[in-house]
Amino acid sequence: MSVIYDPAELRADLHEMPELAMREVRTAAYAAEKLEALGLKVERGVGGTTGVTAVIEGAEPGPVVMLRADMDALPFVIDGKDCAIHACGHDAHTAMLLAAASRLVGKVKRGKLKLVLQPAEETCAGANALIAAGILEDVDYVLGAHIRPIQDLPAGKVCSGVRHTASTTIRVTVKGRGAHAARPHLGVNAIDAGGAIVAAVQGIWLNPTGVWSAKATQFHADAGGTNIVPDRATITFDVRAQTNELMNEYMEKIRTAVEYAAKAHGAEADLEILLTCPAAVYDEDFKAEVGDAIREVLGDDALAADCGGGGEDFHCYKLAKPSMKAAYFGVGVGATPGLHAPNMTFDPKYLINGVKVFEAVVLKHLG
Ligand SMILES: [Zn+2]
Ligand SMILES: [Zn+2]
CATH class of the missing domain: 3.40.630.10 (Zn peptidases)
Known part of the structure; x- marks a missing residue:
């Protein structure tokens, strides 16, 4: 039986x-x-x-x-x-x-x-x-x-x-330069560059007939004091796209947006893929x-x-x-x-x- x-x-x-x-x-x-x-x-x-x-x-x-x-x-x-x-x-x-x-x-x-x-x-x-x-x-x-x-x-x-949908989690590490908050011009504020990166990623458009989104889900920066310009920030993005082709296009544009938004502030940014899952x-x-x-x-x-x-x-x-x-x-x-x-x-x-x-x-x- x-x-x-x-x-x-x-x-x-x-x-x-x-x-x-x-x-x-x-x-x-x-x-x-x-x-x-x-x-x-x-x-x-x-x-x-x-x-x-x-x-x-x-x-x-x-x-x-x-x-x-x-x-x-x-x-x-x-x-x-x-x-x-x-x-x-x-x-x-x-x-x-x-x-x-x-x-x-x-x-x-x-x-x-x-x-x-x-x-x-x-x-x-x-x-x-x-x-x-x-x-x-x-x-x-x-x-x-x-x-x-x-x-x-x-x-x-x-x-x-x-x-x-396809989903990708990315971590962006922003590298600026620390400074006394009274002399911000001597540093590169990683928070300013990070904010610009978030805005730049939010400004990306893909074909609106598809389903896609990128959300900043974590943003950390803290030099340890309220009067210090932080030299480093990390941002996590959760990225979704209906198809693998749309995800590839999105990731390419995100890489460009991250690189140039950081550069515009005199900072550098590394982009690391933490997790990716196909559609x-x-x-x-x-x-x-x-x-x-x-x-x-x-x-x-x-x-x-x-x-x-x-x-x-x-x-x-x-x-x-x-x-x-x-x-x-x-x-x-x-x-x-x-x-x-x-x-x-x-x-x-x-x-x-x-x-x-x-x-x-x-x-x-x-x-
Ligand atoms: Zn689950
Ligand atoms: Zn499940």
């Missing part, structure tokens, strides 16, 4: 062991044990990370389908204490993948199903670490999913495409298959229009192997008040919808 996992039950277990990016030790062990209990051969510590993979092989030749879920929680400071909370629902994603695996054991007739539990989505490091470990070598299709906040999808609805690029035929699967297993009314927003390191997979078909669907679970809120809650009874979609898409290719 084969075991069928209930995603709501698995998620309840996983919710109690939130771990930050690249430190998902208990979560990975839990997932590996659940996969082994299904009789699957499991690889732990993939690429030197906490990543876990398992395969279900069919007897006949066929394509390789990869299902991917992320495992990491988010860092918060609550009542002055550092803590990790599953505020993005990655516990739900791990639970949905494990539950799908339990329903697919014995049903894969051809090709290969690759189950991938990825670390560190939130830091945009996990997918690239697994790619470097060669995880995509034989993969023809890659499919992922995310629970959606109530603003994106009502509970019970599922969309076949989440239109993630969603989907294969429309594979995405349409996901839409068909949603209608087939959940009914016509369950299929919602694409939703958007946010970033996802899932899209690093497609960027690394463009010949592979990629799709990523959204699961409406009534998540409120929104993802990344420390008090984010949702109704786990809807997770079964994501499990059924995973199962149907896999069986279309491998059943």
Whole structure:
């Protein structure tokens, strides 16, 4: 008698062991044990990370389908204490993948199903670490999913495409020259140059038919005294763009704006990319298959229009192997008040919808 996992039950277990990016030790062990209990051969510590993979092989030749879920929680400071909370629902994603695996054991007739539990989505490091470990070598299709906040999808609805934007976080270090505040002309005020940099970046225009934005999210400068012109400032920008092309154009213009705004004040500025995550690029035929699967297993009314927003390191997979078909669907679970809120809650009874979609898409290719 084969075991069928209930995603709501698995998620309840996983919710109690939130771990930050690249430190998902208990979560990975839990997932590996659940996969082994299904009789699957499991690889732990993939690429030197906490990543876990398992395969279900069919007897006949066929394509390789990869299902991917992320495992990491988010860092918060609550009542002055550092803590990790599953505020993005990655516990739900791990639970949905494990539950799908339990329903697919014995049903894969051809090709290969690759189950991938990825670390560190939130830091945009996990997918690239697994790619470097060669995880995509034989993969023809890659499919992922995310629970959606109530603003994106009502509970019970599922969309076949989440239109993630490209996101890049940059740190600008402004180097001026310190001086006595009574003799500002002998120095170069890093705050003045930094302010000019922020204004210059805000003055950049891209095609308004696209979606893009750059926000200064941190600005630090303090020479230690109120009567000292500071020689150094750091500014962090959060940059988003709908497509990878738009992001490339944006970054080029930002580099120019930063360099010349600093120079105009006699300062220098270094620009460092802290994190970058590509935009969603989907294969429309594979995405349409996901839409068909949603209608087939959940009914016509369950299929919602694409939703958007946010970033996802899932899209690093497609960027690394463009010949592979990629799709990523959204699961409406009534998540409120929104993802990344420390008090984010949702109704786990809807997770079964994501499990059924995973199962149907896999069986279309491998059943
Ligand atoms: Zn997140
Ligand atoms: Zn997430």
